Amino acid sequence: MPVNGFYCAVGDDTDMIEKKWCPDLSNRYSDKSWTRIDATIDEIRTVDLVTDYYSNSLFASGSVIFIRNADHKHAQVFEFINEIIENPNPDSAVVLISKSWNKTTKLGKILKKYFIVREFNKPEIKPFDLLDSLNTKGTIKVLQHCNRLFEADYNPLAIFSLVFGHFMLLRQVKEREGQTAESVAREIKQHQFRVKKAMIANRYWDKSEIDNALQELGRLDRLLRTWQYDEKMLIQMSLIKLCL
Numbered sequence: 001m002p003v004n005g006f007y008c009a010v011g012d013d014t015d016m017i018e019k020k021w022c023p024d025l026s027n028r029y030s031d032k033s034w035t036r037i038d039a040t041i042d043e044i045r046t047v048d049l050v051t052d053y054y055s056n057s058l059f060a061s062g063s064v065i066f067i068r069n070a071d072h073k074h075a076q077v078f079e080f081i082n083e084i085i086e087n088p089n090p091d092s093a094v095v096l097i098s099k100s101w102n103k104t105t106k107l108g109k110i111l112k113k114y115f116i117v118r119e120f121n122k123p124e125i126k127p128f129d130l131l132d133s134l135n136t137k138g139t140i141k142v143l144q145h146c147n148r149l150f151e152a153d154y155n156p157l158a159i160f161s162l163v164f165g166h167f168m169l170l171r172q173v174k175e176r177e178g179q180t181a182e183s184v185a186r187e188i189k190q191h192q193f194r195v196k197k198a199m200i201a202n203r204y205w206d207k208s209e210i211d212n213a214l215q216e217l218g219r220l221d222r223l224l225r226t227w228q229y230d231e232k233m234l235i236q237m238s239l240i241k242l243c244l
Helices: 016-020 023-028 044-053 070-084 108-115 127-135 139-151 154-174 179-186 192-201 206-224 233-242
Strands: 006-010 033-038 061-070 093-098 114-117
Touching: 006 179, 016 093, 016 192, 023 093, 033 206, 044 061, 044 070, 061 070, 070 093, 070 108, 127 139, 127 154, 127 233, 139 154, 139 233, 154 179, 154 192, 154 206, 154 233, 179 192, 206 233
Parallel strands: 006 093, 006 114, 033 061, 061 093
Antiparallel strands: none
16 A cells, blocks of 8 residues: 555656646645755765655754656665655655656565556647547547647647648648549649548538638638737637637
8 A cells, every 4th residue: 555655756758747746746745845866867875865754854844855767776766765665754755756667676566565656658649630520520529639739748830730731631632522532642742541531521621611711720820920829729719610
């Protein structure tokens, strides 16, 4: 069973983890003395950390031992945890951030048994899922996929470029209705797979709707260039309009 005050976060993006997860712990242990270590550049001295973990001062009841990139000094971190795990200090905490978690190692086993472990893996970026939902004018799914891209730090301007390019493709394909996917792909120099998907999408979009969509995206482009508005909000509003 996890011990109260023992935390570990695992994920590739340690900066993101520290930015999004650590503020909650900072607030929870705001009255504690914090010892911060980056295992890639700092020495991990077990005796010193054990002393800090059990110490109380005039200014703080207990302390937080915060080790970033803990997997970089696997053996030293295990040695420190092994020293305190049987007699945890209820006034103190240990916070580890690690890029990997091998559950078969000594450290991995002790983390599994005694730590509250949270795994932060970046969501797989699938921008074309946004286009697929946009093709069928599914407003809710469009916004869900858009927000997932934002959460994965996908640049708003990249989303705009993706959507604009998609509607340009829809118009090119719409203008060549009646031709085979192979001939259209050869003529507009696009992959045949993309042309086939555009042909399916065009079942939901007539020529006037595509023209209106491109006008809306042109308006969005002008607003984005002013730098006066929130880019994410502008893109979300335009996506909603496209689905109406």
